[in-house]
Amino acid sequence: MSGGLLLVGASGLAREVIATGVEVAGILDDDASLHGTLVGGAPVVGAMDAVLAREERLLVCVGPSRRRRDVVARLRALGVAEERYATVVARSARIGDSSTVGAGSILLDGVVVTADARIGDHVVVMPNCTVTHDDVLEDFATLAAGVALGGGVTIGEASYVGMNATVRQGVRVGAEATVGMAAAVVRDVPEGQTWAGVPARALEVNA
């Protein structure tokens, strides 16, 4: 495989990945008006379907968790194998030796992961998040900047935790749930619901 990653999605997240200093060969995006332009200094080289004509390792840079999962499903349907995905950990991030990070995941600057945490596939952890002992971030989960998790927290598949939210130790945020900015989550958040506030409660948007 050639050097440099191929990013999927000419997004703000793609520019944040490029800003970590990782080598990027190009970006794929279905927006034809971007083809031939530079995004974050990297060339947009074609639509997503062009993935099979290329050899680079891949990283899906789509911020919203469920949309990222949809894009990975589409790439899988096109024949992209999971082994083709890279993992990007910014130089200033620190991952404890007993913790693991899956394929396709992105950990941006200043992220700290302590002991025995498990970060799944295609997870995005934005700058300055703190992931502590025994936390589990299931596939496609997203932590926005500044999130802090107590020990033994589970963040469910394709859920989204907003900027500067905090989660009490041992709590589970359900799959496809959303936690609002600055929330203090002290109880389990049911699957698919949106919770916010201090302490966090279900928002009316669930009704």
Ligand SMILES: CC(C)(COP(=O)(O)OP(=O)(O)OC[C@H]1O[C@@H](n2cnc3c(N)ncnc32)[C@H](O)[C@@H]1OP(=O)(O)O)[C@@H](O)C(=O)NCCC(=O)NCCS
């Ligand atoms: C919680 C959130 C998902 C709700 O978004 P939404 O469904 O569009 O809801 P609205 O903005 O219409 O707000 C609905 C109500 O919730 C309140 N609300 C919204 N976000 C809130 C928050 N984080 N904490 C407390 N209340 C919040 C609004 O004030 C509004 O209250 P009202 O009905 O009394 O006026 C969103 O505000 C949020 O926090 N998203 C995370 C953003 C983020 O971290 N982005 C990172 C980008 S990299």
